[in-house]
Amino acid sequence: MVTSVTSLGKNGLYDWLIQRATAVVLGVYFVVVVGFLSGNDELTYQAWRDFITCPAMLIFTSLALFSLAAHAWIGLWTVSTDYITTRQLGSKATALRLAFQAGYMVVNVVYVLWGFLILWGA
């Protein structure tokens, strides 16, 4: 068994609930953005900019960025603890899994910070 020391909620039930809550945020966000883009026949850069930089969408996009980071972390944690194990990969698996998770965590945090820079700096 792989211990849950690197899991987001430190407990399967928390991870399960966080995964569902962030999924709903991301699902609604996807529908809203695709709805805006596909509902405008004559879409201009200005219309898109006005939409994405209005306060409600700035907050919604920020919420979606946090949700994406948590959702992706739980998802990749699950995949890596399922498949990068000593049973499949031998004795190097623990080091490999930790390296993967550490590397992904860096990417994850960079994406959030970068996203916020783009979003709030625009």
Next chain:
Amino acid sequence: MSSVFVKLVLWAILSGVIFHFVAGIKHLIMDLGIGETLEGGKNLSVAVFVVAAIGILLAGVWIW
């Protein structure tokens, strides 16, 4: 947005998101206790493939 290559990449990304979206809704439905049997799971999985395929086709129509 006029380049065929850009459109193909966009379609590939949207396809992944659409499949993940539909499969995720299946998870939420099963969390409600619906389709938790082996047969129910198989039926819902088939439904996910069908709905996702329709969505992916519509996304292709939208892009082109």
